[in-house]
Amino acid sequence: MTDTDTRPKGRPRDPEIRAKVLLAAQRVYLARGLPGFTFEAVAREAGVGKPALYRRWESTDELLDDVLRSHALVPTETSTGDIRAQLIDIALATLRLADSEEGSFVLRVSSERGSGGGMFERYFERFRSFIHSQNRALVAAAIERGELSLDRDPDIIVLSITGAMLAGTLLSLAPSPVADPAAAEDYCRRVVDEVLGADARRPPADEGGPSGTE
Template sequence: MSPAEQRQTGRPRDPEIRTKALLAAQRVYVRAGRAGFTFEAIAREAGVGKPALYRRWATAEELMRDVLRSHVLVGAETPDSGIREQLTQIALATLRLVQSEQGTFILRVSSEREAQPELFGRYFDRLREVIHTQNRGLVEKAVARGELADDCDADALLLSITGAMLVGALMGFAPDPAADAAGASQFCRTAIEQVLRGVLPAVPAHRKD
């Protein structure tokens, strides 16, 4: 019998314990990083006994893999409208993410990425697939519609916007959408206009006859 099969024997598992443990593990990791990511700290945070964790995960690394798999992010809900409004919603979603517990988790994972490149690298591959690839498709459609110049670099455009939101939040320039929705929206729209100036299609100059 494998270790996983052995852990599945015994009394039925309470599904709520797994949810509590995953949320607690995320909070512990945000506060203490890999060094403090222990079953003892996670059990204390979740309010459960360590045996409950050992019945589900053999090691802390196995638990971390489960945390990363459960940490699902979705792309911004973008309106079926012009690219300006779509990019504004992407910028707002980035601000909300950066200033949330999930965003703090991502930053912590990024800071320790080199310590476990295989484990954390796969996590960022999934983030790119879920979020960046979806947003890239919106930009490419805008180019096809003629809203953006043919030579617009979709990746560079998106990174210019999301990077500005990240730095703006970290440096305290960007308003918190939860506390100042209007200010955050205006911050995003201003950034979008600045970035779009370089990728809007050229307007033919008016010729005098």
């Protein structure tokens, strides 16, 4: 080794350290909120030295913003079947999110939204853009093809279903998709059918004749 060799001494870098630190950062934020979100706490939770964090993130704000950007907020790909099946898939994806560590993270971010600056607002803008807009488009397309009544409101349908999943989890009324998958799926079906009402039994226009005709 020459005098000009600046390679770091000691253990080689862990190739998965970023994923490890992001998970640790999420857990630290969940447990302590913004006041307790420090490099020292994250490094201890991740089992790494603080220099490993300083090499990758200039500040705790930058680290937390990286955690927010790393979240895959779009639900799993919905079915290609009728809108009822798609909405049940959306409901189940939302229930799984609400029942997970990521869901707890979303709730904590929401509770501190006013103190998180622009990064929290960007987080929820992605939430609206990626999840709600995508799901709303599915409902709008179902209305367009005559599978749902023309007077249905796509926003209200989506919010009624996803809201029932979130509230059901908060109030411990919804079955856990991890502890009881069958009961969770049944819960999602019942919520969707309740929201759709008569439209839950409405055939697509190309199967049951033009919308609004006898």
